[in-house]
Amino acid sequence: MNYPHLFSPGKIGKVEIPNRIVMPPMATNLGSAFGEVTPEQVEYYRRRAEGGTGLIIIENVQIDMYEGRSLVAQIAIDSDKFLPGLRTLAEAIHNEGSKTFLQIQHGGRQCTISSTDGLQPVAPSAVASQFMQIVPRELTKEEIKKLVNKFAEGALRAKIAGFDGVEIHAAHGYLIAEFLSPYSNKRTDEYGGSLENRMRFLEEIIQETRKLTGEDFALGVRLSVDEFLPGSLKLEETREMARVLEAKGINYLHVTTGNYDSISTIIEPINFEEGWRVYLAEEIKKVVSIPVITVGVIRHPEMADNIVAQGKADFVAIGRGLIADPEWPKKAKSGKIKDINRCISCNVGCIGELLANGKVHCAVNPWAGREFLWGEVRPAEKIKKVVVVGGGPGGMETALLSAQRGHEVILIEKEKELGGQMTLAARPPHKEKIIWFKEYLENELSKWGVKIETGKEADANYVLSFSPEAVVVATGGQPIIPDAWQLDPSVATTAWDVLRGTVKIEGKQVVVIGGGIVGCEVTAFLAEQDNWVTLVEMLPQLAYDAEIITRLEILKELNKENIKTMTQTKCLDVQGSKIVYLCEADPSNSEIQGDYLVFALGTRPNRGLYEALQDKVPEIYLVGDAKSPRKIYQAVLEGAAVARRL
Numbered sequence: 338m339n340y341p342h343l344f345s346p347g348k349i350g351k352v353e354i355p356n357r358i359v360m361p362p363m364a365t366n367l368g369s370a371f372g373e374v375t376p377e378q379v380e381y382y383r384r385r386a387e388g389g390t391g392l393i394i395i396e397n398v399q400i401d402m403y404e405g406r407s408l409v410a411q412i413a414i415d416s417d418k419f420l421p422g423l424r425t426l427a428e429a430i431h432n433e434g435s436k437t438f439l440q441i442q443h444g445g446r447q448c449t450i451s452s453t454d455g456l457q458p459v460a461p462s463a464v465a466s467q468f469m470q471i472v473p474r475e476l477t478k479e480e481i482k483k484l485v486n487k488f489a490e491g492a493l494r495a496k497i498a499g500f501d502g503v504e505i506h507a508a509h510g511y512l513i514a515e516f517l518s519p520y521s522n523k524r525t526d527e528y529g530g531s532l533e534n535r536m537r538f539l540e541e542i543i544q545e546t547r548k549l550t551g552e553d554f555a556l557g558v559r560l561s562v563d564e565f566l567p568g569s570l571k572l573e574e575t576r577e578m579a580r581v582l583e584a585k586g587i588n589y590l591h592v593t594t595g596n597y598d599s600i601s602t603i604i605e606p607i608n609f610e611e612g613w614r615v616y617l618a619e620e621i622k623k624v625v626s627i628p629v630i631t632v633g634v635i636r637h638p639e640m641a642d643n644i645v646a647q648g649k650a651d652f653v654a655i656g657r658g659l660i661a662d663p664e665w666p667k668k669a670k671s672g673k674i675k676d677i678n679r680c681i682s683c684n685v686g687c688i689g690e691l692l693a694n695g696k697v698h699c700a701v702n703p704w705a706g707r708e709f710l711w712g713e714v715r716p717a718e719k720i721k722k723v724v725v726v727g728g729g730p731g732g733m734e735t736a737l738l739s740a741q742r743g744h745e746v747i748l749i750e751k752e753k754e755l756g757g758q759m760t761l762a763a764r765p766p767h768k769e770k771i772i773w774f775k776e777y778l779e780n781e782l783s784k785w786g787v788k789i790e791t792g793k794e795a796d797a798n799y800v801l802s803f804s805p806e807a808v809v810v811a812t813g814g815q816p817i818i819p820d821a822w823q824l825d826p827s828v829a830t831t832a833w834d835v836l837r838g839t840v841k842i843e844g845k846q847v848v849v850i851g852g853g854i855v856g857c858e859v860t861a862f863l864a865e866q867d868n869w870v871t872l873v874e875m876l877p878q879l880a881y882d883a884e885i886i887t888r889l890e891i892l893k894e895l896n897k898e899n900i901k902t903m904t905q906t907k908c909l910d911v912q913g914s915k916i917v918y919l920c921e922a923d924p925s926n927s928e929i930q931g932d933y934l935v936f937a938l939g940t941r942p943n944r945g946l947y948e949a950l951q952d953k954v955p956e957i958y959l960v961g962d963a964k965s966p967r968k969i970y971q972a973v974l975e976g977a978a979v980a981r982r983l
């Protein structure tokens with residue numbers, strides 16, 4: 338058997354679990370605005386169960402519709418009216434042979450005003466988190482007692498609905514974690530101060546929950562064992578907490594990290610290494626004998642199997658990996674590793690969408706969150722000859738789904754290799770994971786028999802020579818250089834050429850013009866090549882176009898001795914390797930002389946071919962950056978949406 342440790346059965350409390358793969362709780366916003374489970378949500382989870390996940394822990398479910406909601410469409414469990422939907426969900430997962438727990442949660446001071454319909458969030462103390470910047474209201478002792486009951490009643494409803502257990506969300510800076518952590522708990526009564534006092538709320542919840550649900554129902558706790566902030570929870574204390582929790586009779590510990598002020602340690606952006614947090618689970622495992630679940634950027638079955646084999650954790654949670662590929666477990670078990678569509682940690686479609694009040698989706702899997710709406714891959718009603726021009730993510734996704742539907746597909750790419758801008762996007766420091774998606778698509782395209790022509794720049798005549806019944810133009814874009822500026826190629830270039838390696842700059846004074854994602858990343862790249870870099874951006878914010886968690890990490894990368902950043906600074910003119918700029922803080926024109934200028938002013942769409950083919954082919958579509966320059970997520974989504982219509 339492949340990965341025998343990962344695929345050995347496990348047990349939590351009395352619950353027998355078919356393998357060691359856990360889908361950790363991940364909010365979806367697929368619920369209704371009134372807290373009910375929706376068919377979209379049931380199908381989303383059912384697919385992950387069908388894909389072979391041993392245990393699915395349903396996302397954070399609120400125990401208080403009124404004050405506890407941390408997302409606008411979060412499902413709830415504080416009334417019996419939610420039972421029918423919850424029952425359907427548990428049944429759908431069980432019918433596929435998986436076990437399922439449900440996470441009970443209260444958002445505390447990390448609730449947004451929009452999620453609580455304008456109410457001030459509540460917390461142990463009236464202290465705002467840096468991330469949310471909303472001062473919460475301090476809970477009274479009477480309110481704390483009521484909340485203890487609400488958690489326990491929520492757990493009982495989960496049992497009645499047919500779930501195999503509940504996970505108490507005591508992590509990530511939500512209400513219970515706010516009590517546990519000295520970072521957010523400033524109380525002076527019996528709920529604050531000493532470790533014993535800070536644990537009181539959680540212990541009371543465990544005690545009440547056990548009273549209502551009985552000994553046989555699985556009960557676990559998710560704990561941030563390090564919050565990576567000054568004055569916050571650290572392993573030294575959380576080891577002790579783990580011991581106390583075991584003694585209180587919980588059945589497992591789910592080891593995680595962070596709160597919103599250290600949010601990149603909750604949902605890691607692309608720069609975090611695979612398995613970087615496993616050591617924390619290992620440390621907790623040393624002090625308890627109940628099962629421990631580890632989580633965080635575990636993308637390869639081999640790594641997951643080794644974790645179990647080496648006794649570092651008993652179960653391995655694959656979070657975004659299962660959003661990206663619900664069949665991760667089945668493919669791993671059958672040894673089809675290349676077939677796994679690995680999450681690249683871009684955070685754009687999943688948490689990025691949620692934080693913008695959208696639903697869970699995925700840049701590399703356009704079906705994620707749309708399983709119910711899109712159904713299965715539908716065979717084409719009429720097989721067509723489809724020509725796709727452009728081998729970036731948009732074109733590759735279009736070609737793949739078109740071929741899967743049975744069409745005859747030709748994919749034409751002007752460069753020697755496929756990938757489009759993904760090959761550049763993967764070059765800045767710590768962004769190698771992007772290449773995983775390119776590799777996955779290449780593997781799938783060859784499996785599905787797509788005819789690929791690389792090194793061929795297609796013009797209208799060439800496309801028409803295939804007599805296509807449908808053409809999809811996915812020609813991406815080009816870096817923008819304002820026409821008014823005459824660039825001297827010996828001292829001025831684009832971020833793309835620097836990342837491509839066609840221009841090498843080392844040990845120089847460089848001025849980067851444009852501080853979006855690309856400008857910031859090329860700055861970090863140039864700084865690694867021993868250059869002194871000045872980054873100039875006209876907006877007040879750098880990396881304004883990045884997903885919020887990723888943006889925080891990009892800004893950290895810029896915090897280096899050899900990088901200087903200037904915002905609200907507009908480049909007015911270019912003279913050789915000098916720029917003339919206007920800074921809002923100082924309204925007189927100034928200059929910066931560099932050895933080299935690097936431009937990162939955005940992307941202009943390549944639409945020439947699309948325009949040339951108008952009215953010349955029966956069907957024509959435009960997708961991705963060629964339509965409007967954005968990200969992989971949109972290119973892939975548009976490619977898939979078009980391929981579904983062909």
Ligand SMILES: Cc1cc2nc3c(=O)[nH]c(=O)nc-3n(C[C@H](O)[C@H](O)[C@H](O)COP(=O)(O)OP(=O)(O)OC[C@H]3O[C@@H](n4cnc5c(N)ncnc54)[C@H](O)[C@@H]3O)c2cc1C
Pocket residue numbers: 683685700726727728729730731732733749750751752755756757758759761762763793794795796811812813814833836854855858943946960961962963966967968969970972
């Ligand atoms: C440095 C950098 C970093 C980035 N980082 C990220 C990131 O972290 N996350 C993210 O989501 N996005 C990122 N992006 C953006 C992302 O890569 C693009 O949005 C995405 O690749 C667009 O996909 P596409 O398929 O529409 O176009 P492209 O990827 O541009 O692909 C278009 C393809 O068409 C080919 N082509 C053009 N004309 C013709 C023709 N006539 N005949 C044949 N072939 C042709 C091109 O050679 C190219 O390969 C980054 C981009 C850059 C440059």
Ligand SMILES: Cc1cc2nc3c(=O)[nH]c(=O)nc-3n(C[C@H](O)[C@H](O)[C@H](O)COP(=O)(O)O)c2cc1C
Pocket residue numbers: 361362363364365396397440506508509559593603604605632633634635654655656657658687688691697
């Ligand atoms: C979209 C999204 C929503 C999440 N929601 C929750 C949640 O509801 N409860 C929770 O404890 N963790 C939540 N997490 C954190 C994940 O459970 C997991 O710990 C994290 O994504 C790291 O694991 P991964 O790299 O395997 O994705 C969420 C993560 C994502 C990406």
